[in-house]
Amino acid sequence: MTRPRVGVVALQGGVREHIELLASLDAVPVPLKQPTDLLGPDGLRVDAVVLPGGESSTIDRLLKMFGLGEPLSEAIAAGLPTLGTCAGLIQLAARIEDPAPGQGCFGVLDVSVRRNAFGRQIDSAETRLETAWGPAQVAFIRAPEVVTYGSSVTPVATLHDRIVAVTQGSITGIAFHPELTGETLFHRRLLDSIA
Numbered sequence: 001m002t003r004p005r006v007g008v009v010a011l012q013g014g015v016r017e018h019i020e021l022l023a024s025l026d027a028v029p030v031p032l033k034q035p036t037d038l039l040g041p042d043g044l045r046v047d048a049v050v051l052p053g054g055e056s057s058t059i060d061r062l063l064k065m066f067g068l069g070e071p072l073s074e075a076i077a078a079g080l081p082t083l084g085t086c087a088g089l090i091q092l093a094a095r096i097e098d099p100a101p102g103q104g105c106f107g108v109l110d111v112s113v114r115r116n117a118f119g120r121q122i123d124s125a126e127t128r129l130e131t132a133w134g135p136a137q138v139a140f141i142r143a144p145e146v147v148t149y150g151s152s153v154t155p156v157a158t159l160h161d162r163i164v165a166v167t168q169g170s171i172t173g174i175a176f177h178p179e180l181t182g183e184t185l186f187h188r189r190l191l192d193s194i195a
């Protein structure tokens, strides 16, 4: 089987760790900046996509500036297997409860999110999470939480009774960083979901 090509939105934030983790799982990481990184003459250039963490309002601004946001959200809505981490989860959401001025989101994942939901309590912390898919060693950094979700969304993990991981069809959104601890669970599932 040919190695799957996985796009990694490479505008700002923790891009390199996702690229290294994907490469360690025998995928071909494809940094995405321009629309042409995503779309070639024959259609999509990638089999799946990862939206890394970072500063979600900055990433949103850069997605618009580079023109990548629209084709990317359309590809995700059309079924491209997708993993969004932290700011990536915020970008996928249908609604941000406390957006920065002018900040938008893709609206492809039927959740509302609240940014920086855990305050100083876990501003930055590594923890072992029990998820519906098994245990995961992950890092939380100014993490968002999922506040509400639609009937097509399944919660996958909670922390302190708050939802921090969800899935909806081909899309998974997680509020934390598995790539910083070398946790492969979510990336492996993304690769397994490629048809």
Ligand code: GLN
Binding pocket: 052, 053, 054, 055, 056, 057, 085, 086, 087, 088, 090, 115, 116, 141, 142, 143, 144
């Ligand atoms: N708090 C950040 C935001 O609102 C997300 C943090 C992260 O991605 N680690 O964009």
